Amino acid sequence: MIDGTPTRPLLEVQSLTKRFPLTRGVIFAHSRGAVHAVEDVTFAVARGRTLGIVGESGSGKSTTARMIARLIDPTSGTIAVDGTDITRLVGADLRTLRQRVQIVFQDAYGSLNPRQTAGQIIGAPLRVHHVPGDRRARVAGLLERVGLNPEHAARYPHEFSGGQRQRIGIARALALSPALMILDEPVSALDVSVQAHVLNLLTDLQDEHGITYVVISHDLGVIRHLADRVAVMYLGRIVELADAAAITAPRHPYTAALVSAAPAQPGIGATRQRIVLTGDAPSAITLPTGCAFHARCPKARLVSGDPHRVPERCRSERPPLDPDADGRQVACWYPLESGDDLIGAAQAMAIPVAGTQA
Amino acid sequence: MSAPLLEIDDLTVHFPSAAGPVRAVDGLSLSLARGQTLGVVGESGSGKTVTFLAAMRLLERSRPEIHGRILLDGVDVLTLPAREMREVRGPRIGMIFQDPLSALHPLLRVGDQIAETVRAHRDVGRRDARAQSVAALAQVGIPNADERARQYPHQLSGGMRQRVMIAMALILEPDLLIADEPTTALDTTVEAQILDIIDDLRTRLGIGVVLVSHSLATVADVADTVAVMYAGRVVERGRCEAVFAHPSHPYTWGLLDTVPALGAERSRLVPIPGSPPSLIDPPPGCRFAPRCAYRFDACTRHLPELVERGGGHADACVLPVPGRGARRHRLAPSGEEAAP
Numbered sequence: 001m002i003d004g005t006p007t008r009p010l011l012e013v014q015s016l017t018k019r020f021p022l023t024r025g026v027i028f029a030h031s032r033g034a035v036h037a038v039e040d041v042t043f044a045v046a047r048g049r050t051l052g053i054v055g056e057s058g059s060g061k062s063t064t065a066r067m068i069a070r071l072i073d074p075t076s077g078t079i080a081v082d083g084t085d086i087t088r089l090v091g092a093d094l095r096t097l098r099q100r101v102q103i104v105f106q107d108a109y110g111s112l113n114p115r116q117t118a119g120q121i122i123g124a125p126l127r128v129h130h131v132p133g134d135r136r137a138r139v140a141g142l143l144e145r146v147g148l149n150p151e152h153a154a155r156y157p158h159e160f161s162g163g164q165r166q167r168i169g170i171a172r173a174l175a176l177s178p179a180l181m182i183l184d185e186p187v188s189a190l191d192v193s194v195q196a197h198v199l200n201l202l203t204d205l206q207d208e209h210g211i212t213y214v215v216i217s218h219d220l221g222v223i224r225h226l227a228d229r230v231a232v233m234y235l236g237r238i239v240e241l242a243d244a245a246a247i248t249a250p251r252h253p254y255t256a257a258l259v260s261a262a263p264a265q266p267g268i269g270a271t272r273q274r275i276v277l278t279g280d281a282p283s284a285i286t287l288p289t290g291c292a293f294h295a296r297c298p299k300a301r302l303v304s305g306d307p308h309r310v311p312e313r314c315r316s317e318r319p320p321l322d323p324d325a326d327g328r329q330v331a332c333w334y335p336l337e338s339g340d341d342l343i344g345a346a347q348a349m350a351i352p353v354a355g356t357q358a
Numbered sequence: 359m360s361a362p363l364l365e366i367d368d369l370t371v372h373f374p375s376a377a378g379p380v381r382a383v384d385g386l387s388l389s390l391a392r393g394q395t396l397g398v399v400g401e402s403g404s405g406k407t408v409t410f411l412a413a414m415r416l417l418e419r420s421r422p423e424i425h426g427r428i429l430l431d432g433v434d435v436l437t438l439p440a441r442e443m444r445e446v447r448g449p450r451i452g453m454i455f456q457d458p459l460s461a462l463h464p465l466l467r468v469g470d471q472i473a474e475t476v477r478a479h480r481d482v483g484r485r486d487a488r489a490q491s492v493a494a495l496a497q498v499g500i501p502n503a504d505e506r507a508r509q510y511p512h513q514l515s516g517g518m519r520q521r522v523m524i525a526m527a528l529i530l531e532p533d534l535l536i537a538d539e540p541t542t543a544l545d546t547t548v549e550a551q552i553l554d555i556i557d558d559l560r561t562r563l564g565i566g567v568v569l570v571s572h573s574l575a576t577v578a579d580v581a582d583t584v585a586v587m588y589a590g591r592v593v594e595r596g597r598c599e600a601v602f603a604h605p606s607h608p609y610t611w612g613l614l615d616t617v618p619a620l621g622a623e624r625s626r627l628v629p630i631p632g633s634p635p636s637l638i639d640p641p642p643g644c645r646f647a648p649r650c651a652y653r654f655d656a657c658t659r660h661l662p663e664l665v666e667r668g669g670g671h672a673d674a675c676v677l678p679v680p681g682r683g684a685r686r687h688r689l690a691p692s693g694e695e696a697a698p
Binding site: 192224280 | 401402515516517518545546547548549550551554572573574612613616617618619620624626627628629630633
């Protein structure tokens with residue numbers, strides 16, 4: 001699905017759903033509804049490729065990542081790694097899976113044990129999984145591979161900078177030679193000059209070891225840099241799935257708003273206009289009917305020709321995630337056409353639009 | 359051009375430490391005209407936050423050694439007695455921070471917190487102060503302001519909380535708004551909303567805005583002038599379009615090349631090698647020299663001052679000016695290994 005290779009994708013996610021029940025009462029707990037964190041998410045990633053997932057806070061991107069790493073259990077749906085359904089694995093099988101799927105977190109400091117040395121942290125997966133061989137030499141090799149000095153093995157996390165800590169997190173994930181690495185906001189806590197080093201490291205590791213990546217980020221620039229294919233999530237669902245190169249010409253109005261809000265490369269003297277969305281994303285507890293984006297959608301206003309009205313279809317029927325002729329999938333009844341004046345429509349919705357000179 | 363609203367002249371802020379003074383800000387000068395936005399860009403530890411905390415006189419508890427002048431409408435705030443400073447902080451300068459949740463009191467309703475600000479500085483009744491705070495919330499685009507004013511910070515989203523902070527900072531109608539990383543903790547679409555609100559208020563109220571950010575792109579979007587900071591000093595400043603179209607300091611080049619851009623073709627990123635210098639024992643000469651791919655022997659001899667290159671565009675670099683742009687493009691692609 002990701003590209004035309006005949007072999008089976010390394011990761012296949014089918015109708016993945018996660019609802020966190022909201023309960024009240026301790027002894028006679030009763031359900032009061034649920035947070036619909038992830039709803040019916042389906043995608044596949046080919047071996048050695050990268051899928052990027054973008055979306056705002058609460059869009060379900062981290063929940064998706066955690067389900068793939070089996071850190072939380074899905075409510076329904078399947079996750080297959082190399083053709084094996086991993087959603088029900090327990091015991092020894094789950095431990096074997098942990099060797100193949102590793103995760104790197106955003107907060108490198110919070111995800112490293114402050115009382116262990118870098119060497120102990122990176123060696124822990126080797127110890128837990130009884131990997132034979134000289135552990136010390138392997139840790140030294142991993143440290144070197146991520147651009148740290150092997151002598152740093154004796155240091156504690158607080159003795160490292162933010163970028164170095166993230167390298168330790170990457171070395172730990174790398175220790176068991178995983179087939180799939182999940183990178184949850186891998187560089188968003190880092191300064192720009194440090195970011196570039198870590199992004200280059202991730203690219204090199206993928207080239208060398210053929211690791212498959214799922215990258216979560218709110219930064220479209222980072223996603224565009226790392227990913228081959230991009231999934232845009234809104235309120236728990238994928239609204240657009242496209243090649244990374246095509247993401248700058250979005251077809252879903254929400255993607256268009258994200259792209260226009262993303263800071264462009266400074267230094268280009270053109271005037272840039274942003275589509276500013278009104279308000280916040282709706283509640284994930286009581287999901288809106290129809291398309292989840294309809295209340296904020298400028299394109300819906302363009303279609304109805306009235307800034308206060310949304311087409312009936314957008315309000316009542318949920319658009320399916322359908323592939324178009326170019327293999328891109330868009331969940332929208334009225335996907336963008338070239339020449340659509342979304343900025344004009346956003347203005348008509350009485351949204352301030354900033355004309356800025358870069 | 360009239361006298362600047364804010365002028366910082368040769369500011370140094372040194373914090374005492376066991377290993378010797380930490381030179382957080384070391385000879386910094388910049389200025390901002392009324393009704394304009396100044397973007398201040400730099401990495402963590404470059405001194406951008408310390409500079410503006412010094413302007414608010416909020417550093418005194420850490421007992422720093424402060425020299426230089428910070429002029430607000432020609433008056434040096436560093437020399438004001440504490441009592442008069444209270445009439446600057448709030449009524450003359452408003453400040454908003456990166457993390458609105460920790461800047462708001464968790465147990466007080468947001469409307470009451472804003473009203474408290476009003477009553478601390480103005481002789482108004484409880485009811486009037488409350489009405490003013492609701493009006494201020496409406497002004498920053500909060501729907502149902504009356505209802506929102508009765509809510510607690512935890513009931514608001516990140517974007518809403520930052521709007522509350524802006525409302526609180528502007529309710530006393532200051533001349534200057536200092537926004538320290540106001541959108542760093544927010545989603546991209548919410549960031550766009552907040553920047554729009556700040557820009558809209560700047561035009562409507564004619565205030566000066568200092569936008570401190572680690573993101574060049576954020577600054578490029580809204581600022582009129584920009585100052586790039588490195589290791590406690592300004593290394594380049596000028597009109598936004600000039601600095602981004604024709605950056606002249608190698609550190610600015612590095613910052614621009616290191617960002618993965620959305621529109622650009624995907625290519626290997628060119629990071630700046632090394633890491634920022636120690637502020638206790640800075641390297642001799644130019645602070646950026648040890649990481650600079652273009653350095654030559656003159657760089658380590660003396661600390662370069664900001665030199666005007668025309669049109670208000672200035673940089674602190676001793677590279678010969680003619681052909682500097684060509685030099686950038688010749689050397690930049692070699693990337694990580696460029697510096698010995």
